[in-house]
Amino acid sequence: MGRKKKKISLITLILFIIALIVFRFVEDIDNDIPLRDRFKVTKVIDGDTIELKGGDRVRLLSIDTPEKGELFYQEAKDLLKKYTLQKQVELSYAEKRRDRYGRLLAYVYVDSVFLNKIILENGLGYLYLFKDTESKRKKTQELLIAQQSAIDASIGIWSLPYSAEAYYINKTGSFRLHRPGCNSVKKLIPGKYRKFESRIDALKTGLSPCRNCKP
Ligand SMILES: [Zn+2]
DSSP: HHHHHHHHHHHHHHHHHHHHHHHHHHHHHHHTTTTTTTEEEEEEETTTTEEETTTTTTEEEEEEEETTTTTTHHHHHHHHHHHTTSSEEEEEEEEEEEOOOOOEEEEETTTEHHHHHHHTTTTSSSOOOOHHHHHHHHHHHHHHHHHHHHHHHHHHHGSSOOOOOOOOOEEEOOOBBOOOOGGGSSSSOSSSSESSSSSSHHHTTEEOTTTTTOO
């Protein structure tokens, strides 16, 4: 082997090692870092769902906005529209990329504005978690703070008149908060639930209102 050839194979080897290191680094990057997936929004379905060019629907992670016919449905939808319609969005996924309806589940950004947070900050939706792991995410903490600021400012859904209960129930392992009369909490196992005197105190911990009894 000539001198030149030896030099070339040494360079090749070094490049190969660098490539390996870079590859490992990319692999190790946290899930929370937005993937560089940019898509154009062609339709806004409601306050927490958008449609992308090509037909893919995206459900904004960890939030729940009012349904059609409910107060602040339109405001939530309009706000999301204002930020996303005809814009390129950047999606950041958590553990699961799609739900059982085939919708993408994502934290949505437009020019680094975090839309899931904007909705909560304006009192136009609830923080809505499903699993224990979600409550430990950095983004969830950010969303929880955004919701709390809307509660403190009594804006949006937090400005609505409200009939308080003497207490509220949360079953262990669930992220839903119930009124004491809700069907979901008819049968309670001792030691497997928590009682909250204040709804706000319960929501502060990351719980969200049950869709049936709407506490
Ligand atoms: Zn309930």
